[in-house]
Amino acid sequence: MVSTADREDWAVLDECERGVIELFVSVADVLGFPRSLGEIYGLAYISPLPIHLAEVCGRLSLSKGSASQGLRTLRDLGALKPVYVPGDRRDYFEPEIKIRVLLYQLLSERLRPHLDRSAGALEELDESARRCSPALAPETAKFRRERVELLGAWRKRVSTVLPIVQRILK
Amino acid sequence: MVSTADREDWAVLDECERGVIELFVSVADVLGFPRSLGEIYGLAYISPLPIHLAEVCGRLSLSKGSASQGLRTLRDLGALKPVYVPGDRRDYFEPEIKIRVLLYQLLSERLRPHLDRSAGALEELDESARRCSPALAPETAKFRRERVELLGAWRKRVSTVLPIVQRILK
DNA sequence: CATTTAGTTCAAATTCTCTTGAACTTTGTG
DNA sequence: CACAAAGTTCAAGAGAATTTGAACTAAATG
Numbered sequence: 001m002v003s004t005a006d007r008e009d010w011a012v013l014d015e016c017e018r019g020v021i022e023l024f025v026s027v028a029d030v031l032g033f034p035r036s037l038g039e040i041y042g043l044a045y046i047s048p049l050p051i052h053l054a055e056v057c058g059r060l061s062l063s064k065g066s067a068s069q070g071l072r073t074l075r076d077l078g079a080l081k082p083v084y085v086p087g088d089r090r091d092y093f094e095p096e097i098k099i100r101v102l103l104y105q106l107l108s109e110r111l112r113p114h115l116d117r118s119a120g121a122l123e124e125l126d127e128s129a130r131r132c133s134p135a136l137a138p139e140t141a142k143f144r145r146e147r148v149e150l151l152g153a154w155r156k157r158v159s160t161v162l163p164i165v166q167r168i169l170k
Numbered sequence: 171m172v173s174t175a176d177r178e179d180w181a182v183l184d185e186c187e188r189g190v191i192e193l194f195v196s197v198a199d200v201l202g203f204p205r206s207l208g209e210i211y212g213l214a215y216i217s218p219l220p221i222h223l224a225e226v227c228g229r230l231s232l233s234k235g236s237a238s239q240g241l242r243t244l245r246d247l248g249a250l251k252p253v254y255v256p257g258d259r260r261d262y263f264e265p266e267i268k269i270r271v272l273l274y275q276l277l278s279e280r281l282r283p284h285l286d287r288s289a290g291a292l293e294e295l296d297e298s299a300r301r302c303s304p305a306l307a308p309e310t311a312k313f314r315r316e317r318v319e320l321l322g323a324w325r326k327r328v329s330t331v332l333p334i335v336q337r338i339l340k
Numbered sequence: 341c342a343t344t345t346a347g348t349t350c351a352a353a354t355t356c357t358c359t360t361g362a363a364c365t366t367t368g369t370g
Numbered sequence: 371c372a373c374a375a376a377g378t379t380c381a382a383g384a385g386a387a388t389t390t391g392a393a394c395t396a397a398a399t400g
C-alpha cells in the first residue's frame with residue numbers, strides 16, 4: 001500500500017461549488033435541517049459523479065460521523081439515491097434532482113407523520129374537553145368544544161389539500 | 171391599591187388547555203418555531219377572551235421577555251391580532267383562526283423571502299459557473315452550467331406553484 | 341485468519357438558539 | 371411631577387441540537 005492511501009487530499013471547493021453548496025445550506029436552514037445536510041446534498045448536486053463518504057469528509061471537512069449520519073438522513077429523505085459501482089466496495093450516492101419528487105418526499109416525511117399523530121391527539125383532546133366541561137361556565141365549555149372541533153376541521157383540511165399540492169407539483 | 175396588585179395569581183391550566191397548548195407546541199416544533207410561540211398561540215386559541223402580556227407570563231410561566239418577544243413575533247406572523255379594549259392600557263391579542271390565512275401568511279413570511287433572495291444568488295452562481303469554466307474539463311463545465319440552470323428552473327417552478335397553493339387554500 | 345478498509349454508533353464537546361431577568365422607555369394617574 | 375403600570379431590549383445563563391472522534395462491527399483481501 002502506498003503511503004498516502006488513507007490520507008487522500010481532495011480538491012478544495014472552487015467558487016462555483018461553494019456557491020451551490022451555500023445555496024443548499026440556506027435551503028436546509030429554511031427547512032430546519034442541519035447545515036451539514038445542505039452541504040452534503042449541495043456537493044452531490046454539483047458533482048458530475050456519485051459521491052461517497054470519504055469524499056464528503058475530505059471535500060467538506062466534515063467528520064466521518066457527521067458525514068455518515070448526513071448521508072443516511074438524506075437517503076432516508078430520498079434526496080440521495082444509492083448508486084452501485086461495480087468493483088468498488090464504497091457506498092456511492094447521487095442526488096434526486098426532480099423537484100417534484102424532492103418536495104413530495106419532504107411533505108410525506110415531515111407533515112404526514114405529524115398529521116397522523118395529531119389525529120389521535122385530537123380524539124384525546126375531545127375527551128379532555130368533555131371531562132373539563134362540568135367545572136366550567138356553560139358558555140366557556142361550549143366555546144372550548146367549538147375550538148377543539150375547529151382543530152379537527154383544520155386537520156381534515158390540511159389532509160385534503162396535501163395530496164392536491166403533491167399532485168400539482170407533478 | 172391592593173397588596174396583591176402586581177402578583178396576580180392566574181388559574182393553573184386545566185387538562186384541556188394543556189392538551190391544546192401541547193398540540194400547538196408540536197406544530198411549532200414541526201415548523202421550526204420555538205416552543206414558547208406554540209404555547210402562546212395555544213393559550214390565545216383556547217382562551218375565550220383576548221389575552222395580554224401579564225396573562226401569558228402568569229399562565230404559561232414564561233418570563234416577561236419571552237412573552238413580549240413571542241407576542242410580537244406572532245403578531246408579525248399574523249397569527250395573533252391586536253384587539254383594542256376601551257379603558258384598558260394593556261395590549262390584547264386574539265388568534266387568527268382561519269387556517270387559510272395562517273398558512274398563507276406562513277408561506278409568505280418564510281418561503282417568499284427565501285425565494286426572493288435566491289433569485290439574486292442564482293445570478294451570481296451563473297457568473298461563478300462561467301468564471302470557473304476555463305479551469306475545467308469541457309464536459310464538467312457543461313455539467314455545471316446545466317445544474318445551475320436547473321436551479322433556476324426549480325426556483326421558477328416553486329414561485330409559480332406557491333400562489334396556486336395559496337389559492338387552493340382559499 | 342490477520343489485516344485493511346468502509347461504515348456505524350454514541351458519549352463528550354461544541355455551537356447555536358431560546359429564555360431569563362434586570363434595566364430601561366413610555367404612558368397614564370393622582 | 372412623582373409614581374405606577376405596560377411593554378421593550380439585550381446581555382448573560384440555560385438548554386437543545388449538532389458535530390466530533392474514538393471505539394466498534396462488518397466485509398473484503400491476501
